[in-house]
Amino acid sequence: MANVPDTQTQTQQSGVWTQVDSQPVEKPIWGRLYAKNLKIKSLGTKNAITLIQPTWSFSYDLCNDVFKVGRDDDNDLSLNKDHLPTKVVSRISKVHFLIVKDLQDQKNPVYIIDESRNGTFVNGNLVGPHNKMILKNDDVIALSHPQYKSLVYKDLTPNEAGTLPTEIHETYYVSKKLGKGAYGEVHLVYDAKTCKAYAMKAVAKNQLAEWSKKNLLSDPKRVMNEVNIMKSLDHPCVIKMHDIVNKPESVFMILEFMKGGDLLSRIINHKYLSEEASKLFFLQMCHAVKYLHTKGITHRDLKPDNILLEDDRPETLLKVSDFGLSKFVNKGSILRTLCGTPQYVAPEILIKSGCGSYTPKVDIWSLGVVLFTMLSGSLPFSDEYGTPATEQIKRAKFTFRHHVWKSVSGTAKKLIYDMLTADPNSRPSIDKILSSTWLRDAETIKKAEKLMNMKLIGTKKASCSDVENSNEQIFAEPPRKRARK
Template sequence: MSGRQGESGVGGSQAPPSAASSSSSSSGTLSSLETLPAPESLPPIAEEEPDEPPPQQPWGRLFALRPGFHSFDCLSNECWFGRDPDCGYSFTRLNLAHTELYKQCSKKHFRIFREPGPRNSHVAYIEDHSLNGTFVNDKLLGKGKKLPLTHNAEIALAQTPNKVFVFSDLMVDSQLEYPKELREKYIISNTLGSGACGEVKWAFERTTDRKVAIKIINKSRFMMDDLPQTERPFNVETEVEILKKVDHPCLIKIIDFFEGKDFYIVLELMEGGELFDRILPPARLSEAICKFYFYQMLLAVQYLHERGIIHRDLKLENVLLSSPEENCLVKITDFGQSKILGETSLMQTLCGTPNYLAPEVLTSAGTAGYGRSVDCWSLGVILFMCLSGYPPFSDQNARLSLREQITRGEYVYCAEKWKPVSKEAFDLVQKLLTVDVDKRFKIEQALAHPWLQDKSMKNRFQQLLTQMNDLVLPSEAPALPSTSRKRRHEKEELPTPKRATQTPT
């Protein structure tokens, strides 16, 4: 009928009735109703609104790693990155023109694209178009060369330290091994470190892109069925309980906790890494920076001790830095071996890292027990290493076993290493590395030591707190498990040990 209506000129001039009747009778297809005059007004014919296209889903995401950059969703099959304003991700629009990194970037530095792969899949690529280079996982691509972009690949510009993005392939669900609740809140990325009981992963909060650290505790490794809970070398419940209780700018903060086939502790990410890595030869901390960091450590341990918490595993690897910059906050982490004491409690479990163990841990474990002073000894070992660059006690010493070195208090003194260090600094080291627990400095005594009466250093710390929006000291506080890797400086040839109470000449 619609065809005939079109032919009869609907909406045009009306035909005479006789003509219409003739047409109707001859064809037998038009109703007499079609010959009636049209009403003065007809209701408009509702037009069907076209369905809105579903929102385009990203196939990849670039998480920003560097201040000033923002994360980016890969929606189209190609995107250019560079200084050119026409780039899909233009560095010019990021207000980075004053930075050295911006000057090293090309107008079109690199592009990310994807091409069809086997079985209706797609393959993501990155292609370098820069003069100064694009690096993927610390390897230079080379101008005009492309490389498949794998899940969790890190992208750096001009130099390998200039990491600006980590790529997440959203078409590959590598998250299924994690609990659903964890996956819904976080995208888990690369491994930051690993230890005897698990590993730490870098992750991103989905709603904010905030970088966090997720400490994954392998249940099968640490839950030793043949040991009672109190004697296990690692206690997740205690660690989480302590993390929830503590609130101090120099202690790591817990964000979330999940349990599945493993335990997952979500912590703030410390982008400066471990303090251990700052003292690796040929790098060396100045005495002023040692003082600045050690003051913060003392404040953190004082806070713990005042609340009946003993860390028991203080070491350089468990002191993290908030920033790659030298002037930064340090935070103590890894409470897996910590102990919450009662009024008169003494610990009797042998735990901790051998090089940092206090003498009474080796001589009293299982008998008389030990207390808060074990942390003071470990802090003495940390300060010794920060100032000198080598450990006071080492299993590389052929004359005495590590146990004998510690229980006798005979550390290695190398005059050349200590020459630039002040007598006040070394005096504090000696008072912390004292075998006699009653004579060993407590935290309060260490804080009152002349070496730490430095107003400019304390003012700098307060300024950092202000920048972090911390108005009072005990207000705010990536946790890495104890690493088992071999330390390079433990292999050095070391001089003959001297007693810990001996003053150098």
């Protein structure tokens, strides 16, 4: 074999050389450690480098997935009495701490794991035995006591935190972008101390005025509308707010992170959902809407994009999100704003063009469209069906044209038909929907209660007479005469 330099001694400012198929290959560097109050003469038996310059002259480039620091000679950085006072060295463990990074994605956070008896500190905060924290740029690492500041970590990976407010980048590690909406971006962030993942929604206030030609959302007070709503909510099927940073230019909302993505992606990936899966998701949605309506809140933009899933399991917890178009509705008040997503918006909103008034029944209509979409993978109203979608919506004209509807129960189709009624007064209330035969399924209710960790009120098992009276066998699609207004 060719004589290849030892990987641990070929440390350069530009990187670390390693051996792959007898050829030196430079690994990408994701971080760097600088000495602080350390009298570094060498890096131990595995990393022999002589340094005679003062503090901060020593640096070690990090490119592997694990970096060990401690008293033992086989650590990547071995510390002894040549580096620290004897009283400090005596308190250092054989392996004091680890610095680890998942190299599959450079945007993954860097963790420091405390393996010591006497503690590892980051910026004066104790990590704790076998606990971990996220290391961020310029974090100071102390050994055994907050005063024994020994190392400084430099993050060399691309990161957007530098452009964010101090309250954000000091508290959170900002990772990859999860999505972008009409007037906001969403990033995956991690709490530096707890390492818990969150979704950070950043809304630039000046973009709102540009987004709405009618200037409906340009008032900065309206930006805080979603914030005030989110702060007041506490339900297992409604996204919770963890933190809020309000700045003159932008608002940053730190929200629960849902690993399963949105309902729209789930539908697209499966083409459509089974009736069993749709029922479980829809039941959770209805309880979320019931909670909102009880609190005097109309969502006004319910759609699969705004329904988030906890994980990738077929049966998983669901949460309603994105309250940018929501509004508290006090007793006797009316809603006048023309808003919502065109394919999911209720006919009264289109007919009145924002000049009249409408009620929380707009959410019932949107629920009907969402259920239709889940069961068929298609929309009930579309420009592709001949006439403009807006005209179809105004007349509540739709059909169960997709072949999949042949296998969908009559009770499910009847519920959709009842919700997609042009006259809002004829639409069922959320309580009426929850008491419908289709949702009074004992097995589905049991699954939902387990996922939501609560007893569901207002939903009970359907009786035999309920099923017999549902006309399941004869109901095929809405009668034409009732599809017109």
